[in-house]
Structure formats: C-alpha cells, structure tokens
Amino acid sequence: MERSEPARHRGQTAVAVVLRVLAAAALSVDAVVHARLAPGYQAAAPGGLGEGNLFVAEAVAAALVGLYVLIRGSRPAWVLALLVAGGGLAVLLLYRYIDLPAFGPFPAMYEPVWFFDKTLTAFAQAAVVILAAAALILHRRTRRA
Template identity: 55%
Template sequence: MATEFQERHSGTGRLLLRRVLQLVTAAALAVSAAVHADLAPGYDAIGAHLTQGTLFRLEAAVAALAALLVLVAGHRRSVWVFAALVAASALGVLLLYRYVDVGALGPVPNMYEPAWFPKKTTTAIAEAVATVTAIAGFLTARRPH
C-alpha cells in the first residue's frame, strides 16, 4: 500500500517538476528570441552578405522553435538536448564576442562588442537560465524504453 502511494506521488512530483522546467525553459528561450528579434534591425549594417542582423533573426527563430518544442514535446529527451544546445550556444557566442575580438570568420561578420547594456544582460541571463533548466529537463526526462 505505501509503495503504491509513493509511486503515484513520485510520478506526480516528476510531472510537476517537468512542467516547471518546461515553463521556465520556454520563457527564458522566448526572452532570448524577443531580444534578438528586437535588436536585429540595429545590426543590419554589420556584415556584407551575411549581416549580424540576419544572424540575430536566425537566433530568434531557432530560440522560438526550441521554446515551442519544449512546451509541446517536453517529454522527449531530444527536445531538451536541442533547447540546451540553442541556449548554450547563444550564451557562448554572446560571451565570446563580448570579451574577444575574433574578427570576421568567413561570411560571419566581426560581432565584437565590448560592452554590456540592459538588453544584452537580459538575454545573457535568460540564456544561462535556459541552459541550466534544459539540462535539468534532460536529466529528469524518462529514457526511451
């Protein structure tokens, strides 16, 4: 009897945890998407064929897709991997170009910007949160049988 009760409530707790992780991860990815989309027009002049504005729009679209997938298919471990990769790569690129003048890399323009400003800080925090919660979501998602 106690075992059945524990199993039922641990399943409820696991589901609640997954829902919280889904909501927090999706919200953080949505913040990243919104900030990138909002900033994109201001970066359209940086770069020749491939502009930083275009890259920001692409990041916004991928982050929005990851947020949507986390909400609708958060039971799948692959979705959590995708969300973690999207968030971690965005944060990594932001930090790289904040602290290192990499220069242009092929078609990718030089995006070095050695300053913090509110929207940049907001998206960095959101991407860090999304990375951590997506990893937690992956670790708590059931393995396929």
C-alpha cells in the same frame, strides 16, 4: 516514509511542467530580444550575412525550440534547447570578451560592453542551459525508475 509510485510520478510530472514553462519563457525572452535588435545590427552589413541576420536566425531558433520544449518536453527537445541557448550564450560571451576578425561569411562582431538587452539575453540563455540540464537529469532518473 517512501511515497507511492503514483505520487512520485505526479511530483516528477509537476517538476517537468515547471521546467518546460520556465525554459519556454526564457527562450521567448531570447527570441524577442534578438528579433528586436536584429535590424540595427544588420545596418552594419546591409548586403552581406551580417550580424542582424544571425540575430534573426537565433530569434527563430529560440522561438521554435521554446515551442517544442513547451509542447513536448522530450529528451530531443531539451537537447535542442541546450544547444540553442548554450550556443547563443557561448557566442555572446566570446564576442563580448574576444575581438575576433571577420572570417568566411561571418562578420566581426566584437562588442566589449554590457547593456540591458545583452545582459537580459545572457541571463535567459544561462537559465535555459540550467533548466535543460535539470530536465535531462530528470529524464534520465525517470527512465531508470
């Protein structure tokens, strides 16, 4: 038996709200961890761009996008969440496994270890990528209906 249109819409709305809350929570974990770790990483390059400043940029981006997703939950919000979390995760994994030298204004950031905060951030960013992908699929299906 197929649900009525209003019941289907309520179900999709409830799922969308859950996705938004979970993504905002995961982005807040990303933001808090990066903000907390930033000063220690900036000490390696106190006068330059430094990894600490990149951590601050990630923290600010994750916090702002988390609020945007929570408040709006629009397609552009989810795309930004995917870009911020996916980009952060890609950089984390890149510098965990590949020893890239400094290039341009970017410092060498190779760190071949896993520790609690790095693992927590990786899981939070991966969760946002999955949640954003699910939300974008839900948006696509909702537009078709």
